[in-house]
Amino acid sequence: MAPQLDAYFKQVEASSEDFIERLRKAVAIPSVSAMDEHRPDVVKMGQWLASELKNLGAEVELRPLGKQPHKEYLDLPPVVIGRYGNDKKKRTILVYGHYDVQPALMEDGWSTKPFELSVDEKGRMYGRGSTDDKGPVLGWLNVIEAHQKAGVGFPVNLLMCFEGMEEYGSEGLDDFINEEAKKYFKDADAVCISDNYWLGTEKPCLTYGLRGVNYYSIEISGPGQDLHSGVFGGTTHEPMTDLTKVLGTLVDTDGTILIKGIKDFVAPLTDEEKSLYGDIAFTMDNLYESLGSQTGIFPDKERTLMGRWRYPSLSIHGIEGAFSAPGAKTVIPAKVTGKFSIRTVPNMEIDPVNELVIKHVQDAFSKLNSKNTCKVWCQHAGKWWVASPKHWNFTAAGKAVEHVWGVKPDLTREGGSIPVTLTFEQATGKNVLLLPMGSSTDAAHSINEKLDRRNYIEGTKLLGAYLHYVAEEPMEG
Ligand SMILES: C[C@H](N)C(=O)N[C@@H](Cc1c[nH]cn1)C(=O)O
Ligand SMILES: [Zn+2]
């Protein structure tokens, strides 16, 4: 295998500028799944991805997912599915990624235009979606292209599933995967997802766990329209006042969730699990670097990692309908919708958590004795996932990491959520591996999201090397 991999690696180096151009084109399409007005861009991004894959000789289909739940005027973007190679003697790996991105506006504080890839002198490639998840998705395309150009045989059959709604809760995808698990995806021997990040900036990792996410909206309304606060302030119940009070009952400033009963669902920490945290290559400085501040809750790495991986958290994200522009508008908003989410962990189930949250919000609102109206609902939910890393899929990835990066990877869990991971595992019955490309300082979901050129190019080598090691692993296990 060594000469083949050497030739492949050389080709990745030789094609690196083309691969960066490919990422530049992808970042230029503002495929923001959460914004109705960007839906045509999400569709355009799916079509662009499909055409790139076709140009590389893959069989590709754009599968419709129907209308968006609760927004029937919108079509969901298509799932791009594809196959590269169909040799019964080879293993088949199913790869998943997403081509939609989080919203990004200059006024949020970006230093460069979010939808123009901007590469600085240190090789940091800034742009929305660079690390989450366009860079990793294009990594798979780069793997195909570099094999072709180097004349190196492709080691496995590749099945692909790239969706356009991940940042909005993967609407429609669970049913699609369940439906196709025994059809389009039936040959898959294992699954690989590249959509998370290293813990720091130097040590690669393989990831075997994710938190789940239950995402909520609280809508408080009263007046028939927005009002002048000088004319009506002091004479009416104000939705924004009610909402901030209700939001204030959810979580304490030290991160403690204040909803009664939530803690009781959390699996107790065992001595065996506790002992795993000490060996992970992570420091408080790694945390401070990626936070861009020293505002961590805990003083030590172990409790910080547990706070991210194995305990739930509740975050308040924003308020729709509230005044948020610069200046001093003296308005009383008539209807405001607060958004918050809970990252869930073993053994929190979606429905019992929803019941506690909805009851808590209703009780908190009724204590206000307000004449306004309060509605609360779970917008989307995806369950946590924890797998065993003792499988040939992880062994192959571990060897590939050692080959490309020269170190054994850490085995990590992740605080973020990729709800379809569990769906793939359950629907296909196959092992799922998370193989991240980006690092802790990439600022996914934040301003100035970036992917380091080194992570993109070495990451492309890693994805290819992983496929070669997969081809060599004995199947059992
Ligand atoms: C880890 C992954 N790259 C990611 O960012 N996932 C999102 C999924 C999500 C759920 N609701 C909205 N987006 C995340 O963890 O926030
Ligand atoms: Zn992602």
Ligand SMILES: [Zn+2]
């Ligand atoms: Zn994301």
